[in-house]
Amino acid sequence: xxxxxxxxxxxxxxLGTFVEIEVAGAARSEMDAAINSAFxxxxxxxxxxxxxxxxxxxxRLNQEAWLRPVRVHTWTFQVLEAAVAMHxxxxxxxxxxxxxxxxTVGLLPRLSxxxxxxxxxxxxxxxxxxxxxxxxxxxxxxxxDVGGIAKGFAVDRALQALRGFGVASGLVNAGxxxxxxxxxxxxxxxxxxxxxxxxxxxxxxxxxxxxxTARRFDLFQxxxxxxxxxxxxxxxxxxxxxxxxxxxxxxxxxxxxxxxxVMIAGTxxxxxxEHCNASALLISTDGDVQITPDxxxxxxxxx
Amino acid sequence: xxxxxxxxxxxxxxxxxxxxxxxxxxxxxxDEAQKQAFPSATxxxxxxxxxxxxxxxxxxxxxxxxxxxxxxxxxxxxYAVALTPNGAVHSVEILQYRESYxxxxxxxxxxxxxxxxxxxxxxxxxxxxxxxxGATLSSTHVTEGVQRVLAAYxxxxx
Numbered sequence: 001x002x003x004x005x006x007x008x009x010x011x012x013x014x015l016g017t018f019v020e021i022e023v024a025g026a027a028r029s030e031m032d033a034a035i036n037s038a039f040x041x042x043x044x045x046x047x048x049x050x051x052x053x054x055x056x057x058x059x060r061l062n063q064e065a066w067l068r069p070v071r072v073h074t075w076t077f078q079v080l081e082a083a084v085a086m087h088x089x090x091x092x093x094x095x096x097x098x099x100x101x102x103x104t105v106g107l108l109p110r111l112s113x114x115x116x117x118x119x120x121x122x123x124x125x126x127x128x129x130x131x132x133x134x135x136x137x138x139x140x141x142x143x144x145d146v147g148g149i150a151k152g153f154a155v156d157r158a159l160q161a162l163r164g165f166g167v168a169s170g171l172v173n174a175g176x177x178x179x180x181x182x183x184x185x186x187x188x189x190x191x192x193x194x195x196x197x198x199x200x201x202x203x204x205x206x207x208x209x210x211x212x213t214a215r216r217f218d219l220f221q222x223x224x225x226x227x228x229x230x231x232x233x234x235x236x237x238x239x240x241x242x243x244x245x246x247x248x249x250x251x252x253x254x255x256x257x258x259x260x261x262v263m264i265a266g267t268x269x270x271x272x273x274e275h276c277n278a279s280a281l282l283i284s285t286d287g288d289v290q291i292t293p294d295x296x297x298x299x300x301x302x303x
Numbered sequence: 304x305x306x307x308x309x310x311x312x313x314x315x316x317x318x319x320x321x322x323x324x325x326x327x328x329x330x331x332x333x334d335e336a337q338k339q340a341f342p343s344a345t346x347x348x349x350x351x352x353x354x355x356x357x358x359x360x361x362x363x364x365x366x367x368x369x370x371x372x373x374x375x376x377x378x379x380x381x382y383a384v385a386l387t388p389n390g391a392v393h394s395v396e397i398l399q400y401r402e403s404y405x406x407x408x409x410x411x412x413x414x415x416x417x418x419x420x421x422x423x424x425x426x427x428x429x430x431x432x433x434x435x436x437g438a439t440l441s442s443t444h445v446t447e448g449v450q451r452v453l454a455a456y457x458x459x460x461x
Contacts, residue, residue: 010330010339011397013382013442013449018397020328032339176436188434196377197404199435212436246436267308282308290308301311 010035014042015151017175021158024182025168034165038158038172045154048076051145052109061135062143069134077133079146079153079253084129086149086257090272093261096144097126152211152256155179159252172252179209179252193244193283200244200283202300209252213259214244241266243285248295249278326435327401333370333383336396340385341365355456364388367460369452370398373444377402384449390457395449 169182193214279295
């Protein structure tokens with residue numbers, strides 16, 4: 001039985017946010033080793049999949065995959081396969097090729113050689129996944145950003161690393177994308193998307209993942225929410241109808257990708273959620289909270 | 304087959320608030336973070352009071368440990384940078400993290416209550432809240448802080 005004293009929680013700045021890792025129920029040295037190994041996994045995902053790191057797989061793809069097939073790490077290939085599957089399953093709503101639109105609104109930097117006004121829709125049909133973990137782009141203007149799925153994947157890899165040690169329970173939280181394992185349920189507080197001082201609800205999670213997204217706000221600049229970092233691939237504009245979304249799934253990668261889809265599709269995403277065995281909570285711009293019917297037992301709203 | 308969403312309309316007043324406009328998390332003490340960064344070290348010598356330590360293992364320099372703090376508009380973060388003997392970043396660890404929306408974060412008295420091992424803080428922090436989701440916090444200020452630490456100490460410590 002875990003007590004406060006046999007619990008360790010640490011945090012590091014990774015993936016552009018703060019990654020918290022907690023384990024319990026083992027000797028201190030075992031818990032430290034588990035956390036170090038989990039941070040290593042997150043750091044590896046960061047190195048492989050950052051849009052900003054010039055040596056990352058994603059940067060190499062964006063620079064060279066139009067010219068020749070580029071071989072990538074197994075993890076990068078897994079993320080791209082999942083992204084392509086989610087793109088098809090969401091009828092094009094989930095799209096890792098929206099980087100040019102994010103560049104246009106200033107959320108991603110331009111690379112040398114990028115056209116200043118890329119407005120055409122680039123779908124994942126422009127990305128070919130080849131045998132031997134190689135990737136080729138079918139169009140020179142394709143720019144991918146896996147920011148909408150790689151954070152969840154990193155959480156999954158970190159949790160898997162923790163499971164390899166003799167710890168009774170674990171939690172990995174990468175700025176709102178989190179996953180837990182262990183017998184005891186963990187309580188997660190969901191912030192109000194437009195007022196971080198307030199909490200909308202508590203959610204209990206056990207052996208599963210939870211990903212949340214909100215219209216972007218920056219605690220350093222303003223407590224008010226500003227434009228969204230979610231781009232609707234059909235309009236190429238930031239999404240607006242939903243203020244915040246939280247998705248539960250067995251994998252954090254799937255939960256992470258689904259939050260982006262739900263922010264754009266709203267309640268229409270229910271079939272996709274069902275297909276992925278996922279649940280969701282939406283916070284609409286008008287303040288209404290909507291929850292998929294399979295999940296309201298685990299969500300404790302303010303009375 | 305699920306078909307319908309369950310809709311709740313919450314009056315604004317009913318939305319549960321954090322008991323105080325502050326949220327805090329203590330991760331590691333300076334001692335713990337030093338051992339974490341340099342597990343083989345047998346000695347930590349204070350080079351600059353409360354800020355820079357030299358880690359030694361069996362008479363050899365294992366690296367340097369630098370404590371720093373970044374203060375944003377709402378966030379206040381203690382962190383530590385471990386440098387290799389050559390002045391490269393070995394690891395960055397968050398020691399303490401606080402958010403406050405009362406506007407008091409820049410006041411010296413508010414900051415003072417977290418210096419050292421001061422207990423009995425007058426600030427009410429809801430310790431029941433351990434896991435928060437719903438918005439991604441940017442780590443930009445810490446990343447910038449690490450750059451400043453590198454610029455200040457990367458080539459100077461030997």
